[in-house]
Amino acid sequence: MAVFTACEDVIDVKISDDDLNLYAVEANITTESNPYVYLYKSLRVNDSTSYPGISGATVTISDNSEPAESIRLEESADTKGLYLVPEPEIFYGETGKEYTVTIEHNGVTITASDVLSRVEPIDSIEVRPSLRGDKRYLGIFTYGKEPEGEGNYYKWDIYIDGELLNDAEDLCVASDELVDGNYISSLEIYTDYHDDDEDPKLNAGSTVMVKQNSISEFDYKYYYQMEDQSFTGGLFSVPPANIKSNFTASDGKTVLGLFTANDVSTSNTVTISQELVDQLKE
Numbered sequence: 001m002a003v004f005t006a007c008e009d010v011i012d013v014k015i016s017d018d019d020l021n022l023y024a025v026e027a028n029i030t031t032e033s034n035p036y037v038y039l040y041k042s043l044r045v046n047d048s049t050s051y052p053g054i055s056g057a058t059v060t061i062s063d064n065s066e067p068a069e070s071i072r073l074e075e076s077a078d079t080k081g082l083y084l085v086p087e088p089e090i091f092y093g094e095t096g097k098e099y100t101v102t103i104e105h106n107g108v109t110i111t112a113s114d115v116l117s118r119v120e121p122i123d124s125i126e127v128r129p130s131l132r133g134d135k136r137y138l139g140i141f142t143y144g145k146e147p148e149g150e151g152n153y154y155k156w157d158i159y160i161d162g163e164l165l166n167d168a169e170d171l172c173v174a175s176d177e178l179v180d181g182n183y184i185s186s187l188e189i190y191t192d193y194h195d196d197d198e199d200p201k202l203n204a205g206s207t208v209m210v211k212q213n214s215i216s217e218f219d220y221k222y223y224y225q226m227e228d229q230s231f232t233g234g235l236f237s238v239p240p241a242n243i244k245s246n247f248t249a250s251d252g253k254t255v256l257g258l259f260t261a262n263d264v265s266t267s268n269t270v271t272i273s274q275e276l277v278d279q280l281k282e
Contacts, residue, residue: 023110024051025247025257027101029093030213031116032264034085035061037073037101042256053081057105061091064098099261112247116261119154119214120147125267127208129279130191136280138202138272140190142210148181153220155262156189157211160201165190173215173223204274213262218246222258 022042029035037059040051055075062070071091073083085091093099095118103110123144130139140158155173158165165171172189189210192202202208215223225243247255 022253023054023105023108023247023249023255025101025103025110025112025245025255025259027112027257027259028262029061029091029099029116029260030262030264031093031095032266034089034091035071035073035093035099035101036085037061037083037103038079039081039083039103039105051081053079054105055080057083057103059083059104060102062100062102063094064100093261093263095263097261099259101259108253109250110247110255112245112259114216114219114246114259114261116263117152117214117216119212119263119265120145120152121265122210122212122267125208125210125270126186127202127270127272127276129276130188132191132193137194138192138200138276138280139188140202140208140210141186141188142212142267143185143187144183144212146176146179146182146184150176150180151217152176152180153215153217155213155215155219155223157213158190159209159211161207162209165201173220175220202272204272204277206272207269208272209269210267212265212267214264215260215262219258219260222246 020042024040024042025037027035027037039054039057039059041054042051057075059073060070061073062068069091071085071089074086076082076084093116095116098113098115100111100113121144122142124142126141126143127138128141129136142156146152153173153175155171158170170190192200194200222243222245242254242256245255245257246259247257249255
């Protein structure tokens with residue numbers, strides 16, 4: 001059985017108090033949805049308030065075609081700092097193109113680019129018991145071909161009952177470094193770990209669907225650094241530094257965040273049976 005290089009848990013990045021009030025951006029475009037850009041300011045790591053979104057920016061997304069196609073995003077009426085494609089326009093991503101997001105605010109221009117690579121279609125997913133030590137949990141497994149040619153990177157988004165699992169420990173990315181060109185059978189991308197006093201996320205009657213996304217090498221390394229920083233915090237460890245973003249600013253200051261361009265393949269939907277849940281007790 002072929003196995004990817006280990007799945008990397010995505011974790012929250014800690015920002016030091018020296019990095020307050022920096023621009024931070026979350027931006028994305030895919031082959032199945034319009035792009036969005038969320039522009040905000042950084043906060044102290046122990047600040048539990050919502051990130052302060054930034055209004056009044058001019059936000060555009062363009063591609064590298066000749067002539068270039070571009071669209072100007074408009075700020076959401078409901079969420080400060082969230083910029084969306086105005087209805088009813090459509091500006092889905094296309095594989096093979098490089099996309100650039102440009103943000104202008106208070107005389108500062110912020111830019112980032114990412115190439116939208118093709119993702120191999122996901123064949124199917126399966127939910128079944130997974131043995132971890134002496135305990136069994138339900139796991140989500142994927143099946144599909146990994147195309148020939150190294151340099152493919154993946155991220156999986158998992159939906160349970162239509163809701164995206166968006167906690168840091170629920171996300172997974174991988175590279176094809178050790179499995180290039182193979183058929184990937186039973187790749188476990190999620191295990192429903194829980195303590196005895198915690199409710200599982202996968203239950204009888206739950207529906208499960210997975211979206212397999214292409215990501216760039218830069219995105220993969222960004223996520224990998226985030227995972228690596230999760231091991232810091234010991235007595236003699238060095239405080240984590242900000243992970244290098246693909247955003248740059250005209251004033252030379254650091255910009256936090258990531259712009260991603262993804263091709264997306266959607267799996268079949270699996271409904272978990274009571275019989276499957278009962279197997280955990282056997």
